[in-house]
Amino acid sequence: MAELPIELINKVTWKIPNALCLVGSRHGDEWNGMTQSWVTQVSMEPVLIAISVDQSAITHRLIQDSGVFTINLWDAEDTRTFVKFSKPATKEGMTLNDRPIREGQTGAPVFEEAVAHLECEVRNSIDVGTHTLFLGEVVAAEVRDDEADIASMAHTRMKYGGVKRH
């Protein structure tokens, strides 16, 4: 079979409808929030959420060292937030990039403005190449606004995935 052109792989993988959220992570004094599109539920018993995190990301180190993370679903009206959180976040007081946070039950940051959130404890992690797939069991959850439209990749012009650029 002829080799697949990179452009074609990119074009098709970018068409996969994905969520868009902020992953919260923390180890000791180090806190972070990161824009994340590769997130989905993968088991009902236990209730497991999978996220795939770039092995070079600060978030990767914080999750590996703490064994916990949060998933913060966001209002589709406010997708600019995802641009800010696509590089390491700045913590000032109890804010990350000026967004208020609190310490969740797991110790990981929960965004006060999140429309809904989950807190997860890592049960398994799999090295899948550029990324590590973290499988987290849901141990806490909250809905702040039941009416809000939840942000997804379709609400933005941003792209993530495809073939790694060198």
Ligand SMILES: Cc1cc2nc3c(=O)[nH]c(=O)nc-3n(C[C@H](O)[C@H](O)[C@H](O)COP(=O)(O)O)c2cc1C
């Ligand atoms: C729209 C969008 C979606 C993203 N999705 C992911 C993702 O699913 N996994 C990932 O590891 N990085 C993803 N990123 C990249 C991270 O947000 C970015 O590399 C971040 O700076 C790394 O986080 P760090 O602060 O933990 O180093 C995405 C970026 C954007 C703009």
